[in-house]
Amino acid sequence: MEPHPEKRIPVSEPFLSGNEEKYVLECLRTGWISSLGKFIPQLEEGFAKFSGSGYGVAVMNGTVALQLALAALGIKEGDEVIIPDLTFVATANAVRYLGAKPVFVDSEPETWNIDPEKIAAAITRKTKAIMPVHLYGHPCDMEPIMRIAAEHNLFVIEDAAEAHGAEYKGRRVGSISNVGCFSFYGNKIITTGEGGMCVTNDEQLAERMRFLRDHAMSPGKRYWHPEIGYNFRMTNVQAAIGVAQLEQVEKFIALKRKNAQLYGSLLKDVRGLTLQPQMPWAKSVYWMHSVLVNEGQFGFSRDELMAKLKGKGVDSRPFFYPVHQLPPYKPGCSDRDFPVAVRLSGSGINLPSSVKLSETDIKFVCNAIREISNEKIS
Numbered sequence: 001m002e003p004h005p006e007k008r009i010p011v012s013e014p015f016l017s018g019n020e021e022k023y024v025l026e027c028l029r030t031g032w033i034s035s036l037g038k039f040i041p042q043l044e045e046g047f048a049k050f051s052g053s054g055y056g057v058a059v060m061n062g063t064v065a066l067q068l069a070l071a072a073l074g075i076k077e078g079d080e081v082i083i084p085d086l087t088f089v090a091t092a093n094a095v096r097y098l099g100a101k102p103v104f105v106d107s108e109p110e111t112w113n114i115d116p117e118k119i120a121a122a123i124t125r126k127t128k129a130i131m132p133v134h135l136y137g138h139p140c141d142m143e144p145i146m147r148i149a150a151e152h153n154l155f156v157i158e159d160a161a162e163a164h165g166a167e168y169k170g171r172r173v174g175s176i177s178n179v180g181c182f183s184f185y186g187n188k189i190i191t192t193g194e195g196g197m198c199v200t201n202d203e204q205l206a207e208r209m210r211f212l213r214d215h216a217m218s219p220g221k222r223y224w225h226p227e228i229g230y231n232f233r234m235t236n237v238q239a240a241i242g243v244a245q246l247e248q249v250e251k252f253i254a255l256k257r258k259n260a261q262l263y264g265s266l267l268k269d270v271r272g273l274t275l276q277p278q279m280p281w282a283k284s285v286y287w288m289h290s291v292l293v294n295e296g297q298f299g300f301s302r303d304e305l306m307a308k309l310k311g312k313g314v315d316s317r318p319f320f321y322p323v324h325q326l327p328p329y330k331p332g333c334s335d336r337d338f339p340v341a342v343r344l345s346g347s348g349i350n351l352p353s354s355v356k357l358s359e360t361d362i363k364f365v366c367n368a369i370r371e372i373s374n375e376k377i378s
């Protein structure tokens, strides 16, 4: 195989190719570097519109977006919130920060997202909300989730940290439930370095989130705090980067989809690899280009494949551990209750997924995988 012109292909890097520098310099030159300034409402309005929602509330990161949404909906100690077992730990931690208990549900084998059919069995008298996660950019099957929530009078908060612009039956994720929460971390589809946003169509809820975000300061009375709030504010500098990124988001999503097609066509006949399928009702944004490795058929385990890719200059990441396996959440949980999440977690890898990837990069990664699979055959 020809060596790649660059040394290493990372899993993800930000693409800061637009007005980011110009807008950040504007903040520095005008002194608007804190959490007041024009870029914050611009990002809130622009991102809410992009995601099909009426209101946006910008915050410091995606984790506090989840915490703020839960707090604004009144989730508190003793409550239970249903989340998928296979997710980034932030989904569970946000629930715990409020003293509530995350209750895990296994994944669907097809979409890798929370299995709607297993949600009802997890509902108790304490359940207050369901927090589905649109994993790796593929939307959850929201209709059955919204139906169960309505039947049991539960809130739904979409953890859309990884799925900016993904569509479920023509609607963008984040806008389908009570609140959608996004992350703008450096590896996300658009980034502000660290950052996040809550979107909602409920004006009162948006107001409540703004209030809690700013130390619960009374809107009409400065330094009067009728309850305990948070400082979850985003800075104007972060928002400046975000506005520049938002100007390019449709282009980024189109590139992600083009890259997914190329990965799909180059890897489809490699034995023992399965790409994340796209359901007929879904339009994924492919935050990550992910594959499952069937060791028996591929010839190497997931971890062996990752190590061999690394040797060829290709970075990859394993899937998240199922949250029930992590020490703070393990007591009382058993792998037997989450067979799909355990299987996905043990066999999945995320391949290089930057918007920046060139066709040459993707061909290089796929050739590397083919070479590794042939090592076993020959």
Ligand SMILES: Cc1ncc(COP(=O)(O)O)c(C=O)c1O
Residues within 6 Å of the ligand: 061, 062, 063, 064, 087, 088, 090, 091, 133, 159, 161, 162, 182, 183, 184, 185, 194, 195, 196
């Ligand atoms: C599913 C999910 N939820 C929440 C978060 C938290 O976002 P942040 O890293 O911006 O706090 C992430 C981020 O990485 C995520 O992948």
